Amino acid sequence: GENVEQHPSTLSVQEGDSAVIKCTYSDSASNYFPWYKQELGKRPQLIIDIRSNVGEKKDQRIAVTLNKTAKHFSLHITETQPEDSAVYFCAASIGSTLGRLYFGRGTQLTVWP
Amino acid sequence: DTGVSQNPRHKITKRGQNVTFRCDPISEHNRLYWYRQTLGQGPEFLTYFQNEAQLEKSRLLSDRFSAERPKGSFSTLEIQRTEQGDSAMYLCASTLNNEQFFGPGTRLTVL
Numbered sequence: 001g002e003n004v005e006q007h008p009s010t011l012s013v014q015e016g017d018s019a020v021i022k023c024t025y026s027d028s029a030s031n032y033f034p035w036y037k038q039e040l041g042k043r044p045q046l047i048i049d050i051r052s053n054v055g056e057k058k059d060q061r062i063a064v065t066l067n068k069t070a071k072h073f074s075l076h077i078t079e080t081q082p083e084d085s086a087v088y089f090c091a092a093s094i095g096s097t098l099g100r101l102y103f104g105r106g107t108q109l110t111v112w113p
Numbered sequence: 114d115t116g117v118s119q120n121p122r123h124k125i126t127k128r129g130q131n132v133t134f135r136c137d138p139i140s141e142h143n144r145l146y147w148y149r150q151t152l153g154q155g156p157e158f159l160t161y162f163q164n165e166a167q168l169e170k171s172r173l174l175s176d177r178f179s180a181e182r183p184k185g186s187f188s189t190l191e192i193q194r195t196e197q198g199d200s201a202m203y204l205c206a207s208t209l210n211n212e213q214f215f216g217p218g219t220r221l222t223v224l
Contacts, residue, residue, distance in 0.1 A: 045215070099146075099161075101213060
């Protein structure tokens with residue numbers, strides 16, 4: 001099955017700086033890559049996603065890039081704010097497995113004011 | 114509230130007891146997933162339904178686990194003879210296409 005690796009496991013940045021989280025995947029058949037934000041004690045919430053026919057997608061301060069050849073994708077958060085502090089999960093989905101998500105282990109992002 | 118809901122939110126049980134969780138997906142979503150999340154880990158896939166049909170089960174889902182979605186709407190996940198290793202957050206998600214919307218989860222503690 002698919003294996004998703006995520007780095008770093010923890011990331012601390014100063015408010016206003018950028019944060020980058022990287023993920024790799026193993027199965028070239030993966031074609032959908034969502035990112036979830038999970039605050040302490042709350043449900044994972046989708047913040048951005050990208051499909052394999054697109055190299056980059058941006059939504060205000062959040063962007064995701066995908067390199068299919070290298071099998072890696074990254075989350076970029078610019079102008080970070082303290083409310084961005086949370087655990088971020090990357091995931092991958094293979095079309096043939098009916099949409100089940102394979103998650104990375106998560107990155108604890110802390111934004112210091 | 115039109116989001117995914119789960120009940121109960123917390124469950125404390127003694128080892129060996131049976132527990133059942135319920136998930137109510139977003140009404141028009143035909144696909145429903147169960148995941149399990151332990152501390153410091155990402156959610157791990159357990160099982161998946163399309164309408165009332167259970168189409169896939171993870172190897173994580175031992176014989177003590179059973180899930181149903183009898184009318185293609187809400188789903189239940191039952192764990193029989195609970196073990197301490199079953200302690201985790203059990204998450205339900207639903208979707209119409211790829212984007213999965215998660216419920217708040219049921220936190221199970223097995224004493």
